[in-house]
Amino acid sequence: MSAPIVYTFPNTQELSISLADLVVKLCKESIEIRDRFTVGISGGSLPKLLAADLKNRQGIEWEKWEVFFCDERLVPLDHEDSNYSLCKKEFFDHVSIPEDQIYTINPSLLQEEDEEEIVDDYEKKLISVFATVNSVKFPVFDLLLLGVGPDGHTCSLFPDHPLLDENIGWVAYIGDSPKPPPRRITFTLPVVNHAHNIAFVATGEGKQDVLKEIIENSESKLPSALVKPVTGKLYWFLDDAAATKLTLSK
Ligand SMILES: O=C(O)[C@H](O)[C@@H](O)[C@H](O)[C@H](O)COP(=O)(O)O
Numbered sequence: 080m081s082a083p084i085v086y087t088f089p090n091t092q093e094l095s096i097s098l099a100d101l102v103v104k105l106c107k108e109s110i111e112i113r114d115r116f117t118v119g120i121s122g123g124s125l126p127k128l129l130a131a132d133l134k135n136r137q138g139i140e141w142e143k144w145e146v147f148f149c150d151e152r153l154v155p156l157d158h159e160d161s162n163y164s165l166c167k168k169e170f171f172d173h174v175s176i177p178e179d180q181i182y183t184i185n186p187s188l189l190q191e192e193d194e195e196e197i198v199d200d201y202e203k204k205l206i207s208v209f210a211t212v213n214s215v216k217f218p219v220f221d222l223l224l225l226g227v228g229p230d231g232h233t234c235s236l237f238p239d240h241p242l243l244d245e246n247i248g249w250v251a252y253i254g255d256s257p258k259p260p261p262r263r264i265t266f267t268l269p270v271v272n273h274a275h276n277i278a279f280v281a282t283g284e285g286k287q288d289v290l291k292e293i294i295e296n297s298e299s300k301l302p303s304a305l306v307k308p309v310t311g312k313l314y315w316f317l318d319d320a321a322a323t324k325l326t327l328s329k
Pocket of ligand 1: 235
């Protein structure tokens with residue numbers, strides 16, 4: 080993998096502008112090459128930071144976007160814990176991505192409490208977008224947008240969890256997430272690492288120590304440190320408060 084590209088900004092407004100610049104650039108490039116833009120999105124503060132400037136940009140071919148969730152909580156789509164619901168409020172409601180190109184978990188499967196069916200259903204949605212022409216080992220997203228927890232988790236991949244060793248499946252169920260709610264699905268690490276571009280977004284002083292470990296300790300086994308794109312590019316979008324302890328930023 081090439082060296083990560085670390086950007087730091089004095090405030091979240093400037094971070095959002097620069098993040099929007101990157102998304103616009105990658106969107107244009109991907110549409111030129113593949114006639115679509117495949118994006119994986121996360122929850123937390125990311126949807127708001129992503130949308131802040133991007134939603135006002137002109138000329139984006141939203142109809143070419145195909146959007147998946149890097150992880151999702153197993154709750155109804157209108158539940159306050161749903162990543163879809165959060166992304167809808169912060170982002171989708173303000174842009175014109177076709178609804179059938181935003182791939183959610185199947186809410187009708189939630190009642191049966193059959194996690195494997197929910198995982199299978201989401202993998203089939205990935206297959207429908209990524210494996211229509213040739214069979215592929217892993218989907219290759221144009222861009223994955225990831226957050227980092229103060230414990231170093233990303234997606235719903237948590238420190239020391241056996242799911243970190245999953246190297247075949249595309250989507251996995253986790254029933255014991257240390258961060259509530261406990262029942263979720265998540266992209267696996269190989270799916271993350273096959274993306275063309277990965278952008279982590281992390282802000283606030285609560286991330287200082289974990290970012291130092293993830294970005295500067297090459298031996299770190301924290302989930303976010305295991306994000307090492309096979310051939311793609313890795314970007315970090317940080318505010319100064321989060322980046323204070325990095326030697327890179329001095
Ligand atoms: O599923 C979750 O529990 C959250 O979505 C979580 O994974 C979040 O993305 C990170 O904790 C970063 O969150 P912040 O960017 O809000 O700190």
